[in-house]
Amino acid sequence: MKLLHKLTIKSLKLNKKRTIVTIIGIVLATALITSIATLVSSAYKSYCEYVRETDGNYHVKFNDVPTEEIKNIENKDSIENLFLTQKIGYSIYSKDNEQANIYFQILGFSENAMQELGIKLVEGRMPESENEIVISQNNLDIKENANFEIGKEVELNITNEEEADNNSETTTKNYKIVGIIDVTDENIEKDYMEENNITYSTIITTLSENTETYDVYVRYKNVINFIEETADILGVSQEEFNQLQGKTLEETSENLFFNKSNKYTYTINSLLTIMESGGFGYSVFFMIYAIATIVMIVIIISSVFCIRNSFSISITEKIKEYGMLSSIGATKKQIRQMVFYEAFILGIIAIPIGILLGTGLIYLFLKIGENLLSEYLYGIKFIFSINIWMIILSVVLSIITIYFSASKSAKKASQISPIEAIRNNENIDITNKTVKSSKIIKRMFGVGGDIAYKNLKRNKKRYRTTVISIVVSVSIFIGMSSFVNYVSKIQNSYYNDYQYNVLIRPSNYEEAKKAEDIIRRLGEKRYIVERVAYAYCINGEEHYSKDLKDIINDKEFNINPDSSIDIYSLGNEGYNDFIKELGLKYEDVKDKAILIDYKTGFVTLDGNEHYKLYRMYDYEEGDTLEIINVTQNDETLNIEIAEVTDKRLMNIVEYGDNFTSYIIVSDEMMDNLLYRDARCAVYINSDNDRELEEKLKNDYDFAYVGNIAETEREEKAKSLTITIFLYSFIVIFALIGITNIFNTITTSMELRQREFANLKAIGMTNKEFNHMIALESLFYILKSLVISIPIGIILSYIVYQVICTNIEMNYIFPIKEILIVIIILCILIGGIMKYSLNKTNKQNIIETIRKENI
Amino acid sequence: MEIVKVENLVKKYGKDENEVIAVNNVSFTVEKGEFVAIVGSSGSGKSTLLHLIGGVDRPTSGKVFINGKDIYSLKDDELAIFRRREVGLIYQFYNLIPILNVVENITLPLELDKIQIEKDKLDELLKVLGLENRKDHLPNQLSGGQQQRVAIGRSLICNPSVILADEPTGNLDSNASEEIIKLLKESNKKYNQTIIMITHNLEIAKMADRIIKIEDGKIV
Ligand SMILES: Nc1ncnc2c1ncn2[C@@H]1O[C@H](COP(=O)(O)OP(=O)(O)O)[C@@H](O)[C@H]1O
Numbered sequence A: 001m002k003l004l005h006k007l008t009i010k011s012l013k014l015n016k017k018r019t020i021v022t023i024i025g026i027v028l029a030t031a032l033i034t035s036i037a038t039l040v041s042s043a044y045k046s047y048c049e050y051v052r053e054t055d056g057n058y059h060v061k062f063n064d065v066p067t068e069e070i071k072n073i074e075n076k077d078s079i080e081n082l083f084l085t086q087k088i089g090y091s092i093y094s095k096d097n098e099q100a101n102i103y104f105q106i107l108g109f110s111e112n113a114m115q116e117l118g119i120k121l122v123e124g125r126m127p128e129s130e131n132e133i134v135i136s137q138n139n140l141d142i143k144e145n146a147n148f149e150i151g152k153e154v155e156l157n158i159t160n161e162e163e164a165d166n167n168s169e170t171t172t173k174n175y176k177i178v179g180i181i182d183v184t185d186e187n188i189e190k191d192y193m194e195e196n197n198i199t200y201s202t203i204i205t206t207l208s209e210n211t212e213t214y215d216v217y218v219r220y221k222n223v224i225n226f227i228e229e230t231a232d233i234l235g236v237s238q239e240e241f242n243q244l245q246g247k248t249l250e251e252t253s254e255n256l257f258f259n260k261s262n263k264y265t266y267t268i269n270s271l272l273t274i275m276e277s278g279g280f281g282y283s284v285f286f287m288i289y290a291i292a293t294i295v296m297i298v299i300i301i302s303s304v305f306c307i308r309n310s311f312s313i314s315i316t317e318k319i320k321e322y323g324m325l326s327s328i329g330a331t332k333k334q335i336r337q338m339v340f341y342e343a344f345i346l347g348i349i350a351i352p353i354g355i356l357l358g359t360g361l362i363y364l365f366l367k368i369g370e371n372l373l374s375e376y377l378y379g380i381k382f383i384f385s386i387n388i389w390m391i392i393l394s395v396v397l398s399i400i401t402i403y404f405s406a407s408k409s410a411k412k413a414s415q416i417s418p419i420e421a422i423r424n425n426e427n428i429d430i431t432n433k434t435v436k437s438s439k440i441i442k443r444m445f446g447v448g449g450d451i452a453y454k455n456l457k458r459n460k461k462r463y464r465t466t467v468i469s470i471v472v473s474v475s476i477f478i479g480m481s482s483f484v485n486y487v488s489k490i491q492n493s494y495y496n497d498y499q500y501n502v503l504i505r506p507s508n509y510e511e512a513k514k515a516e517d518i519i520r521r522l523g524e525k526r527y528i529v530e531r532v533a534y535a536y537c538i539n540g541e542e543h544y545s546k547d548l549k550d551i552i553n554d555k556e557f558n559i560n561p562d563s564s565i566d567i568y569s570l571g572n573e574g575y576n577d578f579i580k581e582l583g584l585k586y587e588d589v590k591d592k593a594i595l596i597d598y599k600t601g602f603v604t605l606d607g608n609e610h611y612k613l614y615r616m617y618d619y620e621e622g623d624t625l626e627i628i629n630v631t632q633n634d635e636t637l638n639i640e641i642a643e644v645t646d647k648r649l650m651n652i653v654e655y656g657d658n659f660t661s662y663i664i665v666s667d668e669m670m671d672n673l674l675y676r677d678a679r680c681a682v683y684i685n686s687d688n689d690r691e692l693e694e695k696l697k698n699d700y701d702f703a704y705v706g707n708i709a710e711t712e713r714e715e716k717a718k719s720l721t722i723t724i725f726l727y728s729f730i731v732i733f734a735l736i737g738i739t740n741i742f743n744t745i746t747t748s749m750e751l752r753q754r755e756f757a758n759l760k761a762i763g764m765t766n767k768e769f770n771h772m773i774a775l776e777s778l779f780y781i782l783k784s785l786v787i788s789i790p791i792g793i794i795l796s797y798i799v800y801q802v803i804c805t806n807i808e809m810n811y812i813f814p815i816k817e818i819l820i821v822i823i824i825l826c827i828l829i830g831g832i833m834k835y836s837l838n839k840t841n842k843q844n845i846i847e848t849i850r851k852e853n854i
Numbered sequence B: 001m002e003i004v005k006v007e008n009l010v011k012k013y014g015k016d017e018n019e020v021i022a023v024n025n026v027s028f029t030v031e032k033g034e035f036v037a038i039v040g041s042s043g044s045g046k047s048t049l050l051h052l053i054g055g056v057d058r059p060t061s062g063k064v065f066i067n068g069k070d071i072y073s074l075k076d077d078e079l080a081i082f083r084r085r086e087v088g089l090i091y092q093f094y095n096l097i098p099i100l101n102v103v104e105n106i107t108l109p110l111e112l113d114k115i116q117i118e119k120d121k122l123d124e125l126l127k128v129l130g131l132e133n134r135k136d137h138l139p140n141q142l143s144g145g146q147q148q149r150v151a152i153g154r155s156l157i158c159n160p161s162v163i164l165a166d167e168p169t170g171n172l173d174s175n176a177s178e179e180i181i182k183l184l185k186e187s188n189k190k191y192n193q194t195i196i197m198i199t200h201n202l203e204i205a206k207m208a209d210r211i212i213k214i215e216d217g218k219i220v
């Protein structure tokens, strides 16, 4: 080894503390980049896996493929996996209670299909022969409603007709129930379907040999070629295909579905396909990718800054040593080599540790998060995934950063003249400018303040490093917090915030009245007894709002609203609650209607799409609606509008994306409007939803009792997962910032030990000294806040602009973030200064002075 | 009048086998207005002794009286205030505060006491120091000799009981050295300033009123 290399290593060993601080700086920066990269790829993998589990692990399903053609598809190179299902038939099952029926679809599944499709075994086992079945509990309370038990034999009348009724031609077959499943794939079984008191459910058995067609599920090796491969299987040419191709995968699917030249109809497992292909060509995902890119760039800049900082501090501290070497004849080139060699050594130690730390932390984070939150996650699994390219990227970035930091320091080290390096014991540019306001400062804060202030003014460079590192951290923190806030807000707005949990669907209004009695006796106060009459508006088109007209004119949407307007009543209690909330009096409104015609959706404005809340009609308070009551033999009604509102009591009426509006009327009025039964339901917002549900199911005999809270909890779990990932971004950002600030300030304090010892030798008391440092911290904080808060606000506004281009949302001034930042900054800087002070105050003055003098 | 009195002063470093007795049971006194030189070979304990007199270190045992006050009976902060008023320290490396200019460095001890400097006195001092034209310069804009003169100015500014100088010329060429010694001598005469100075240079030592020779931590 060359002598100079030996010297470098020796000096690294001698200055252990400094070396360790530098290594920690690089380790943390590398760790942060890798952890973000790992976090992103883990989140992505976790979500893909979740989609695979719930929606099924396939890209496309071809319907009714003739048996002899399956081989053709199976033999294609592009196919990774293929499995079959089969429509065996439909069956109407009457349970003991004559009124309620269950409408089953019976499907045959290959063994693969049972594993790969979105079904979960809840109890028992999967069928192993054609005589064994499992039943879906998705829409059906199997035990309560149908008395289906594992081990029980059932006789089913099976028909081939989809629109089966009691007169259809049937064959009878006996099955043994071996298990109960949960169907999560909505392509197999839609969530909650109940019409005319018929419950729709699914029965699955094994594949039988004697059918002519199968449904073929296909998973491609490379989802990027999805459209090509699918076109190939369908027998559609490229040209035809391009014509049929829509803007989104859903549109493509629809176009192809109605095209006569394709061999089969088919269904795309769209979410999985989109996720696995990286989500390109899907506007929401495009936005997320755009933002993720910005986030990555920001992280990189701040980590680069972090590394640069700790590295350049290490080198400047050694300027004296380099000066000495050059005084004994080391050439500039040799000194530069030494600096690079040092950079090399530091990098080779720190980068691998950083990568291990970054990925390790995310691994732990995911494992701990999954364990702690398993109760709320409803089967969402956190999958740890390392993206090798991201790791390589972080290594390259670290190396580049170290290289540039080193070359800058090397230049500095090699340019300085030997005697200057030795004599000029503080390597800082100090300007002797007269500090004007010094007198005021002195009067206000004493000598300590005076010296602190002069330090700020004259020793610009030292301050600049510290202030910049605070400014970078603080403004990025403010910007990123806003980012996370907006994203989680948008994300939460996708989920309907139900304000009721237990739902009863009585068979008729009488039963609904009975239900009301029962729940009142059980002590429930917040509930709605809903009745609905279907109707539509005469001359509705003439009253379309401008927004709605825009949407209708937009070719892309191709919609045609039919002016349907549903009439709701809420029961006396519910109605009174509702008008109270609106500030109306019962007597004034009991013969009038309250109109809810708000919708959310994309509206084109100045050529740009905006996601916003808009009204369908231009009716106002006092106008009279002319409507035809479909439920009541097309009777014509004239109802005056008492109020137009976007409030929805307990959120039972959703804004939705259909084009129906609602009017809410009093119970009295509904009694007059309806001579016969309409659809009714009882919604309860109970504090003990589970108990209430149990009681209603066990003690009474309602057609359907459900607990929305369960479904909602599952939705919340998804939203929670995303929120966790988003907030861990923030934590990582805060960590980058804190590390950066900590590094800069401790190092700066370390470098000034001798200056401090001198002040003390002259006779500064510890109290005065602490006072001085406290003021200095205050100046740091003030100065950095003055710069960083405006930058932070601008950043948060840019973030707002980027995220909310398509979505109507108000700008939220980041006051909360600013306060958090101020508090954290005070605690952090105060803490660091106090820590350094304690150390300084304990040190022997003369030893410090001597040590620094060599 | 005794201004400095050192009684059985001992300073040990390290423990057991590594124990070094840097100052070994030293006693002596210095009268007001005396100019004392301490000489001795390198590592003999001169600096340690001086630091103990100046109150920037603490002895293992023994006492130091300055102006009749037992300085090690004082608490840390009291000692600091005592130091700022009664002791002027000068080192081989000038140890100025890099961000303060010449005047600010010199007046720092007064500032710490919130005492307003009389302009005449400061001007006179700057003239004596030969720094009239360097008032606004920062330490890194000065030569070694000039920096040392600022340090001397700083130690003189509050008329301390004693000035302690540790090889003040050790880092300077012979011309600059001569100037510094002349300056010290002058203040000794002019202000009747007590000075204790460590030096290697016998020529310089001879200019003092009295020479104390130290060997292995003991006065010989
Ligand atoms: N902090 C210390 N720790 C251990 N030994 C020390 C320390 N400071 C000084 N010494 C030792 O005390 C002795 C006297 O040192 P010093 O007073 O600096 O000598 P001089 O100034 O006469 O050259 C030396 O042997 C030195 O090694």
Ligand SMILES: [Mg+2]
Binding pocket: B046, B047
């Ligand atoms: Mg010495």
